[in-house]
Amino acid sequence: MEPYLLVSAGGFAGACSRYVVSGLIPDMPGILIVNLLGCFLLGFLMYESIYIGAFSQHTRMVYGVGFIGAFTTFSTFSYQTYIASPLAAFINVMLNVGLGILCVFAGRSVAIRLSGLR
Incomplete structure (x- = not known):
């Protein structure tokens, strides 16, 4: 199958x-949850x-580039940050970026645990 179709x-x-x-979960909390789950x-x-x-590589394209790329949303996160009050914008950025990095680490840690490697 062609990569772009995947x-x-x-x-x-x-x-x-x-x-x-x-x-189900509108506005900033919904986008935060989507982005954190995508990072994980x-x-x-x-x-x-x-x-x-x-x-x-095909599986990575389907799930990584396709599913996770479309599931998470930097543009909505950016717009919601732009229209928020300064304090809410700051909190939104810190939560999305800070917790996002932690979620990537958590996903990696779960993969390590499941694979039996340390």
């Missing part, structure tokens, strides 16, 4: 999933792909 399929599923989550999943996927070899 990315498109994953992107379709990711965008639909984000729409559902955003409908990408940390897990990339560790399993690069260090364990559990996922093929």
Whole structure:
């Protein structure tokens, strides 16, 4: 299958999933949850792909570039930060970036634990 079709399929599923989550949890909290979950999943996927070899390049494209790329949303995060009060904007940036990095680390840690490596 062509790579762009793989990315498109994953992107379709990711965008639909984000729409559902955003409908359940609107505004900044919903986007924060989406972005943190995406960071966790990408940390897990990339560790399993690069260090364990559990996922093929095509699988990484479907889930990493397609699904997670469409599920998470930097543009909405940026716009919500722009229209927020200065304090809310600061908190939003700190939570998305700070907790996002921690979620990537957590995803990687879970992958390590599940693979039995230390």
